């Protein structure tokens with residue numbers, strides 16, 4: 001058996017096409033959504049993610065405003081850049097690319113982002129709204145964290161039921177695992193979730209009971225084929241640099257061992273799975289914040 005592909009590239013393209021039409025409607029009302037990004041330092045991986053985000057925005061008709069600071073930037077300089085993005089009317093949503101250099105208080109930076117412009121959905125007010133379970137159809141709807149929201153869209157748009165299913169999430173990080181647990185268990189999604197981490201005693205056993213497995217730890221090929229319930233849907237979020245190719249490009253490995261494709265019913269490729277979905281949902285957050293600001 002070979003798993004069917006959870007195609008992040010095609011699904012992200014469909015979402016971006018829907019967003020393009022919403023941007024046209026916003027423009028007709030005189031409003032242009034704009035994504036701001038703040039990149040601190042010169043990590044090539046972070047730079048390439050930010051470039052990808054601006055490319056997606058251009059496809060959809062969303063403007064891009066990019067700010068850069070050197071790796072030596074101080075806490076005060078980064079805070080000043082966040083204030084500028086908060087005040088810039090051309091920026092309807094923005095992100096501060098994480099991680100920030102050592103010695104910077106990341107949580108304090110995130111707290112300074114205007115919650116109404118928080119394109120990552122990581123401000124404590126927006127995470128708090130996710131915990132409270134604010135109805136997404138109401139005016140106080142909050143932006144959702146992009147990777148968790150992208151994972152749910154990737155499953156739903158491939159016709160995979162989540163309600164009542166057992167989902168094992170590997171990793172409790174702030175951008176993926178922790179908020180994904182909240183999103184999966186809220187009303188309307190209704191999964192049963194096991195949130196595992198580095199101190200989990202028998203990870204294989206926790207994965208074996210899962211109908212859906214999400215791996216977001218950044219340990220190359222940690223998830224083995226004999227951990228997977230036959231037919232399960234498996235999503236690979238982790239990315240680890242494992243060397244360089246002959247042409248000098250970074251060689252990347254996901255969290256899922258390739259042999260998993262012989263057991264799983266569905267598998268998200270990496271690259272080409274969750275990454276493009278994360279970017280599409282970021283653009284969705286920027287369009288949605290612009291719609292709220294325009295109404």
Ligand SMILES: Nc1nc(=O)c2c([nH]1)NC[C@@H]1CN(c3ccc(C(=O)N[C@@H](CCC(=O)O)C(=O)O)cc3)C=[N+]21
Nearest residue numbers: 048049095096097098099120271272273275276278279
């Ligand atoms: N404030 C903040 N928000 C983030 O959303 C955020 C962040 N910081 N820091 C770093 C991580 C990582 N991340 C990725 C997004 C897209 C791909 C992606 O599209 N990857 C492509 C491959 C890209 C390529 O080939 O270069 C793929 O999976 O197919 C990957 C990784 C967002 N992050």
